[in-house]
Amino acid sequence: MIRGALIDQGMWMHRPIILLPSPKMLTLRAIGNCFTSQRIHLVRALINTTAVASLSAILNVIYASMGGFALAKMRVPFRGSIIALLVLMIMVPFEAMMISLFLVIAKMHLFNTLAGIVLPLSVSAFNVVLMWKFLSRVPDELIEAAVIDGADWGTILFRLAMPVAAPGVATVFVLSFVWGWEAFIWPLMITDPGSDFNVVQQVLAAQTRGTLAGGIDVDWPQLMAIALIATIPMFAVFAFGQRFFVAGLTQGAVKG
């Protein structure tokens, strides 16, 4: 893919395949095109996608920590039923209710808005359950001590419990960021057709653009360049959170 992004169309068709082209064959044309071409709105899409992914990651961390903390360490009425309900909600596949979700969001006049895209991504039952499990392992003594010292619950959660459960917080953050970045079917539904709102839709659009413009074939280097740019942030987030991520997933999966 990296190679594909750096060569030009003629080179792409060259046979036999040159696996490692020499430096003078390389060109930044395709990558440059991503940012300058009138037909490719990649910069806008990158901003959109970053906004969606980071917003949903931050909201997920806050909501899941608050909910998880209440379930783990506080007296809540109907605690058992709420947990059971959350576990049930994990099982519901998004596809089973996506059409009605579309109707609900459209009724709220959020069609084609940032809020409409982020809202369904901003909380996942899985994350709440994950945080519940992580926060349950924070020692009770620590929290009791803080209560006796007169700290209010908000302070206890954000200044005490969340730092102790940092791996959990990191897992939720990475997971939600990746979901937000990769979200495909939902943004596709809730935005105007053809608006190519986020980066993955741009990747898709790059495949059809060649044929639509009357060209014979897909502009492969261009496609590869967009795909490459779409991937870099994911890679960065993964590299940052891989350790936590694996631990978090295993706990979520095994003890779930």
Next chain:
Amino acid sequence: MTNRSAWDRGRERVTAMAFLFPAMSVLTITLLIPLLLSVGLSFTHCSRFLSISPAGLSNYKTVLSSHLTLKSLRNTACFTTIFVPCNAVLAMSLAMLLNERARGIRLVRLVCFAPVALSGIAAISVFRFLLDPDFGPLNSLLAALGFAPIHWLGSETWAMPSMVMITLWKSSAFFAIILLATLQDVPVSLYEAARVDGAGRVRQFLHVTLPGVAPVLITVIALSTIGALRIFEPMYVLTSGGPNDATQTITLLAYRTAFQSGDIGLANAICCSLLASIIVLTLIFNGLSRLVRR
């Protein structure tokens, strides 16, 4: 004194509910209400302009009788039955390979896990190139080995296997991460004990490794089955269900029924059938994993 602690407890309850409120209210709006609405609408005739009239079970009759829905059900079932075992075997072998102690294993691990970090749609787009019938590397390789080129995405026979291949490439790496983490938790002393008892590598695998990872392996199989039933992206991006509906799957069909044909009632009936089958499967897998853990 008692009064005060009762007041504190009351305040704790209120705070706890306030903490739970954002998560639960968003989940209600984005999950519970749509879910109930889906179930409700599946029993109605509902157009894209939301003119609703009761339909009883007729949508479900269509699901079970229409050629297209039956074909997508068959396609999805076919995809799942090929995909799940391949995925389990591949992920398990990959995890075991990566669990070996060797020089540079960290680097190898990183490379093998790369597919997980690649953006799904971007990766699928790369496959469009790899599978290109005229100048894709895969067909060049086949030609070099003396086989005739295969029209991967264009032929009814090969379109679905291509989809399985693409999905495997990404998901086996993902599940291998989970399995590797579990493999590393299997105590080394167990392997040593088995070796002292004269167990070969095969028996070590059967009696130490497999029982050690069995619960997680079942989770992996369950998750990949559910994932396979929901498969959407590779078909949407590469074939849009074609050729001749050979890669039409349930989710794709539901999406198109709702947004292209505008038959929201039928689309919801399709979705609810999917939901029902996933719930049944989840219950089965839950029972299985309880059996294994015992």
